[in-house]
Amino acid sequence: MANQYSSAWTTEHFEIAQRILKTCETVAEACAVLEAHFDRVVTVNAIERAFRRRGLPPPATMLMRPSPEPEPQAEEPPSRLPSSVSPFPSPEKVYLVCSDVHAPGHSVPVMDAFIAIGKDVGVHGVVIAGDYLDLHEVSRHSAGSVAQREGHRVVDSYAEGRALLRRIVDGIDCTDNYFIDGNHEDRIRRWLHSGDNAVWIGADATEIDKGLELAEFGFQYRAGWPEAHVRLGHMIVTHGRFTNLHHAKKHLDTWRCATMYGHTHRPQLAYAAGFKSQQVAIGLGHCADPAGEAMAYAPQPNDWCNGFGLLAVRPSGVFHAEQINFYDDVTSFGGRLYGRGGQL
Numbered sequence: 348m349a350n351q352y353s354s355a356w357t358t359e360h361f362e363i364a365q366r367i368l369k370t371c372e373t374v375a376e377a378c379a380v381l382e383a384h385f386d387r388v389v390t391v392n393a394i395e396r397a398f399r400r401r402g403l404p405p406p407a408t409m410l411m412r413p414s415p416e417p418e419p420q421a422e423e424p425p426s427r428l429p430s431s432v433s434p435f436p437s438p439e440k441v442y443l444v445c446s447d448v449h450a451p452g453h454s455v456p457v458m459d460a461f462i463a464i465g466k467d468v469g470v471h472g473v474v475i476a477g478d479y480l481d482l483h484e485v486s487r488h489s490a491g492s493v494a495q496r497e498g499h500r501v502v503d504s505y506a507e508g509r510a511l512l513r514r515i516v517d518g519i520d521c522t523d524n525y526f527i528d529g530n531h532e533d534r535i536r537r538w539l540h541s542g543d544n545a546v547w548i549g550a551d552a553t554e555i556d557k558g559l560e561l562a563e564f565g566f567q568y569r570a571g572w573p574e575a576h577v578r579l580g581h582m583i584v585t586h587g588r589f590t591n592l593h594h595a596k597k598h599l600d601t602w603r604c605a606t607m608y609g610h611t612h613r614p615q616l617a618y619a620a621g622f623k624s625q626q627v628a629i630g631l632g633h634c635a636d637p638a639g640e641a642m643a644y645a646p647q648p649n650d651w652c653n654g655f656g657l658l659a660v661r662p663s664g665v666f667h668a669e670q671i672n673f674y675d676d677v678t679s680f681g682g683r684l685y686g687r688g689g690q691l
Contacts, residue, residue, distance in 0.1 A: 360385065365403075368410055368411075378393075386438060439659040440472070440660050441469070443656070443657060444476055444655060444656040444657070444658055447477070447631075447633035448633075448634040449478060449479075449635035450479060450504065451504060451641075452481050452639040454636045456687040458514070470519060471523050472522065472524050473515060474525045474527070475526045475527065475566070476587075477585070477586025478609065478633075480505075480559075483641055485535060501535075512564045512566075524565050526566040526569065527575045527584065529609070532555050535553050555570070579658060579666070580663075581604075581664040582658060584606075584658070585608050586608060587610030588610065594615060596617040598630070600619075603626070604626070605627050607628075609633065612652070615628075631656045635653075653672070653676070654671055655670075655671055656669065
């Protein structure tokens with residue numbers, strides 16, 4: 348992605364900026380208008396530096412209602428990224444994508460970081476790309492005696508899942524949200540077709556969208572792993588199907604479209620050539636607690652990695668995507684550290 352802050356100001360840029368300043372009451376308001384004109388981020392600091400280098404009066408003196416003094420600058424960096432410093436220009440829609448949360452076995456530091464970054468960036472939407480619930484209660488791994496299942500109730504998993512969804516929607520002010528089934532959500536459907544469990548078909552506890560109250564939380568539901576997906580611009584977001592060593596290449600070779608997915612718990616990238624198209628498969632890390640009960644089947648030594656993705660989509664469909672991976676419950680994004688109990 349091009350550096351949004353390094354592009355030079357031309358004479359035309361200055362002329363447009365001066366005209367717009369005369370119609371605005373604050374420099375920040377003018378910056379927001381200029382972002383739409385220039386199709387790039389314009390901050391208060393940037394416009395003041397540009398005017399200073401050009402030898403022009405401070406932008407504040409050109410406002411419709413000039414301020415008596417230039418706007419003060421904070422001596423310390425803010426604890427949150429201001430919206431004007433978002434790494435993405437305003438014409439783009441930005442999504443945070445997580446997969447393999449495995450609630451209630453999720454990683455608290457990772458989900459804290461997910462919410463904090465979503466708030467700081469000002470994302471437009473959240474995509475939960477499968478395996479949000481672990482549903483250990485109906486897994487073949489816990490098959491056997493009643494004693495083995497005791498203490499594990501699907502309704503408890505739903506309650507934990509709803510509590511985390513509430514944290515997400517309260518912490519991130521976004522409305523374009525999607526929930527995609529993964530193979531763990533599919534456990535309920537497989538369980539219903541084993542033995543005499545079919546007597547539960549139709550019960551709310553067997554329907555993911557009702558159990559999690561997805562509509563009430565503002566999520567659009569995509570049911571049915573492995574086909575469930577959502578298209579965001581030229582990118583398909585889905586849970587994923589393949590888990591082989593080169594799973595990104597396998598997804599790309601099989602589906603032949605840009606794909607962001609989870610499922611493997613191992614971040615990976617694969618690119619392919621395409622005329623006037625973006626062909627990349629982006630495998631995300633997982634958001635579960637690697638030491639929790641839900642992850643008891645993890646390989647040893649464990650080569651899984653916590654992480655999630657950020658996806659920005661232009662109106663044309665062209666996208667910019669990146670993986671946000673963790674080490675020791677901490678990640679770095681936008682020059683700040685996130686994780687392990689919140690922002691560090």
